[in-house]
Amino acid sequence: MLKGKNALVTGASRGIGRSIALELAKQGANVAVNYAGSEDKAKAVVEEIKAMGSNAFIVQADVADEASVKSMIKEVVSNFGSLDILVNNAGITRDNLLMRMKEEEFDQVINTNLKGVFVCTKAVTRQMMKQRAGKIVNVASIVGVSGNPGQANYVAAKAGVIGLTKTTAKELASRNIHVNAVAPGFISTDMTDALTDEQQKEMLAMIPLNKLGEPEDVAKVVRFLASDDANYITGQTIHIDGGMVM
Ligand code: NAD
Secondary structure: OOOOOEEEEOOOOOHHHHHHHHHHHHOOOEEEEEEOOOHHHHHHHHHHHHHOOOOEEEEEOOOOOHHHHHHHHHHHHHHHOOOOEEEEOOOOOOOEOHHHOOHHHHHHHHHHHHHHHHHHHHHHHHHHHHHOOEEEEEEOOOHHHHOOOOEHHHHHHHHHHHHHHHHHHHHHHHHOEEEEEEEEOOEOOHHHHOOOHHHHHHHHHOOOOOOOEOHHHHHHHHHHHOOHHHOOOOOOEEEEOOOOOO
16 A cells, blocks of 8 residues: 555654554555654664564654754655655643643643644655655644643644644645644543543543544554545544544
8 A cells, every 4th residue: 555655753652653653564665763752662663664574764853843853854865765654643741721731831732743743744845845746644633623621732732733734735735745634532542541540431431432542543544644545635634533523
């Protein structure tokens, strides 16, 4: 499905990003594994990809830092020769009720989760325009559609990602660059493991399919949107939430 395609996945050392990197590789793509934290975990993902027969390497960058992102994209293109797929997955949470949320918590989340998508998208666009082809998939969140108490910063960022997806899709369509988003619901990762049993129970009560999603549930939809099977789809946000928001 993705044989010969070259991809970059941000925040790919664990969780959903790791799963996306492995799924793209499983379909034949070469993958640059971006990380900001643990180099060991990123290296382990690279080894898993190489074992599948695809090419992979780690590339360190804070997605919100334009200079680092520019040099990351340069490194990816010089290693792979092209960049066909960008998955903007990196994200953080700094939850707090509005009245308690510090300006710093708001800024950190907006910088990583929203500005990061802008910076990475802008940095790959020149290359994709040259190629006259590209697929960009942004990882938003269902709470960017529904809102969520205690997450003003995160919700604002994810709603922003959905808007950014539509705008960049319109701007880049004439260059054959497709931009879509996925909006996961509650997916079982480090992010959701941090919730209390009570919070997890409340969560399940809101999900018609009555289970948390797995990172692979997200990865498979991203793989579809990154493939030629999605050539007539752009500007969309696909909910992967067990029916929670409909
Ligand atoms: P996670 O915390 O397990 O992984 C996030 C990854 O992003 C980590 O590898 C981290 O190192 C990386 N990262 C953080 N800041 C970065 C930065 N500045 N530059 C580069 N990398 C950075 O979380 P996850 O659950 O796998 O989340 C992945 C994405 O999915 C995020 O965008 C998150 O908002 C979104 N999401 C998750 C859920 C869920 O239920 N887990 C639901 C909806 C959306």
